[in-house]
Amino acid sequence: MKMLFRLIALGLLGVFALIAFSLSAPEAAFSAQPTLQPTETAAPLTTPTSVPTPPLLDLPEVDWEDVGAHKKAMKPAFADDVDRFVDANRYFIVARLSFEPDAVFRAAQRVRFTNRTGEALDLLVFRLYANTPALGGRMNVHHVEVNGVKVEPSLSNLRSVMGVPLPVPLQDGESVELRMDFTLVMTRGLNTSYGRFGYVNDVVSATAWYPTLSVYEPGIGWWTDLPSPQGDPSYTEIGLYEVQLTLPAEMVVAMSGVIVETRRNADGTITYRDVTGPMRDHAFQASKRYMVTETRADGTRIVMLHYRDQADSPTDGTKVAMQYAVQALQIFNATFGEYPYAELVVAQNPTPSGVEFPGIIQIAERAWVQGNRFLEVVIAHEIGHQWFYALVGNNQVALPWIDESLTSYTEFVYFRAAYADPKVGEDYVDSFQQRYTNYLARGLPDLPLDLPVRSYVGISYGAIVYTKGPLFFVELEHVIGREMVYAAIAEYFRRHKYGIAATEDVQRAFEDVSKRDLSALFNQWVRGTQPRA
Numbered sequence: 001m002k003m004l005f006r007l008i009a010l011g012l013l014g015v016f017a018l019i020a021f022s023l024s025a026p027e028a029a030f031s032a033q034p035t036l037q038p039t040e041t042a043a044p045l046t047t048p049t050s051v052p053t054p055p056l057l058d059l060p061e062v063d064w065e066d067v068g069a070h071k072k073a074m075k076p077a078f079a080d081d082v083d084r085f086v087d088a089n090r091y092f093i094v095a096r097l098s099f100e101p102d103a104v105f106r107a108a109q110r111v112r113f114t115n116r117t118g119e120a121l122d123l124l125v126f127r128l129y130a131n132t133p134a135l136g137g138r139m140n141v142h143h144v145e146v147n148g149v150k151v152e153p154s155l156s157n158l159r160s161v162m163g164v165p166l167p168v169p170l171q172d173g174e175s176v177e178l179r180m181d182f183t184l185v186m187t188r189g190l191n192t193s194y195g196r197f198g199y200v201n202d203v204v205s206a207t208a209w210y211p212t213l214s215v216y217e218p219g220i221g222w223w224t225d226l227p228s229p230q231g232d233p234s235y236t237e238i239g240l241y242e243v244q245l246t247l248p249a250e251m252v253v254a255m256s257g258v259i260v261e262t263r264r265n266a267d268g269t270i271t272y273r274d275v276t277g278p279m280r281d282h283a284f285q286a287s288k289r290y291m292v293t294e295t296r297a298d299g300t301r302i303v304m305l306h307y308r309d310q311a312d313s314p315t316d317g318t319k320v321a322m323q324y325a326v327q328a329l330q331i332f333n334a335t336f337g338e339y340p341y342a343e344l345v346v347a348q349n350p351t352p353s354g355v356e357f358p359g360i361i362q363i364a365e366r367a368w369v370q371g372n373r374f375l376e377v378v379i380a381h382e383i384g385h386q387w388f389y390a391l392v393g394n395n396q397v398a399l400p401w402i403d404e405s406l407t408s409y410t411e412f413v414y415f416r417a418a419y420a421d422p423k424v425g426e427d428y429v430d431s432f433q434q435r436y437t438n439y440l441a442r443g444l445p446d447l448p449l450d451l452p453v454r455s456y457v458g459i460s461y462g463a464i465v466y467t468k469g470p471l472f473f474v475e476l477e478h479v480i481g482r483e484m485v486y487a488a489i490a491e492y493f494r495r496h497k498y499g500i501a502a503t504e505d506v507q508r509a510f511e512d513v514s515k516r517d518l519s520a521l522f523n524q525w526v527r528g529t530q531p532r533a
């Protein structure tokens with residue numbers, strides 16, 4: 001979920017707010033929505049903090065066979081799912097975050113990688129996404145060991161790809177343990193990533209904050225593409241995470257997974273021990289501005305991380321945001337299959353829209369207001385991503401439609417179910433149809449859905465992947481019926497939960513459930529190999 005789309009998608013607000021809108025002036029549509037005045041926060045720094053290489057951290061040994069603690073991050077009915085991931089990518093991370101005044105991480109991680117590729121490997125690839133210009137962080141890995149032996153990694157693609165040579169080739173089925181010590185600097189106030197990453201408005205958005213194993217595609221090799229700035233950057237497999245994070249005591253934090261232990265240290269800091277179930281990534285949000293409001297829905301604890309300095313405003317959006325989050329979770333649980341995790345964090349942050357991470361979503365601070373319909377749209381959308389991206393994964397750079405088109409369709413599912421008046425859902429779908437029609441009327445290209453992010457120029461990305469994409473599933477409703485579409489998506493979720501899916505997996509689930517040959521429709525809309533009728 002990215003900004004470009006969101007600013008275009010604001011057009012749908014017109015349905016609710018009855019405000020004029022054109023594709024060329026999305027910001028105007030947004031400013032017509034009620035917003036809060038921003039709180040005064042620390043100014044951007046002009047001289048980034050220089051961090052000398054620190055000594056190696058004290059990093060305890062890890063018993064990789066013991067996954068018991070990770071079960072605490074699951075709803076009880078799903079606790080045993082963890083047992084299937086003993087050999088998945090395993091992370092044990094110790095990190096200390098301090099403010100100097102940039103946000104500076106000093107950290108080390110043990111990673112256990114088990115080769116399940118079917119091929120012998122002499123290299124492992126980690127992604128340092130923080131170093132991409134789109135995120136604007138500075139990550140430096142200053143020490144790497146493989147099974148206790150120091151090795152020299154290589155860096156490429158703007159320091160976003162780190163190759164770790166293996167002294168002995170790793171055969172299929174074998175495991176290796178790595179240790180890496182690293183620093184990460186988030187320049188205060190530097191917001192190149194639309195709020196998804198960094199230290200902005202006194203809020204730390206810690207995403208892409210650790211060296212992340214890339215994906216090895218058998219027969220092709222490690223994925224090393226440089227992400228396009230307008231799409232989501234990461235492509236990862238499911239793993240289990242344990243994180244021990246030390247923060248100044250005044251910071252309030254929430255993370256992917258659950259915090260199982262909190263320890264107050266003599267130096268005035270607090271160390272949080274966090275564990276996850278099988279998750280695709282790890283992220284956290286921390287700020288001295290945050291406070292926590294929570295509730296439970298369908299056995300999951302929903303944690304709202306919101307600004308204390310705005311909470312007393314009569315128009316503060318926390319209460320309605322909670323209501324939308326509860327509804328979205330319940331509707332998607334009932335329609336697609338259950339969200340298996342014990343916790344879901346909804347965090348107000350500087351993004352102008354919203355961004356999804358496993359177990360934690362970022363929601364636009366300026367939309368966090370009662371009466372702002374975008375707040376409802378973006379919460380439904382980002383929670384929908386827990387099913388499509390977080391649980392069923394995909395290459396977000398090469399095949400963005402797999403998660404974004406399906407997640408945009410979950411907005412339709414949400415509005416149809418959340419309101420008794422069927423007109424709400426109908427108008428919502430119509431607004432997408434209208435935008436797609438307007439886009440085509442401007443003579444802009446009617447591209448297929450399954451192209452990489454970089455193939456969509458300008459507003460085409462939003463108009464095709466986020467607008468035509470969900471309308472493709474409406475077209476499928478016309479052919480096989482809405483019930484069948486919902487059932488096919490539930491079957492797709494059941495088959496690929498915790499895995500990675502591609503276009504043929506979507507088609508196969510629809511064809512198996514409907515018992516219809518849908519190749520003509522998929523070729524026409526998705527692959528673009530047949531002209532539209």
Ligand SMILES: [Zn+2]
Nearest residue numbers: 001002404407
């Ligand atoms: Zn999205």
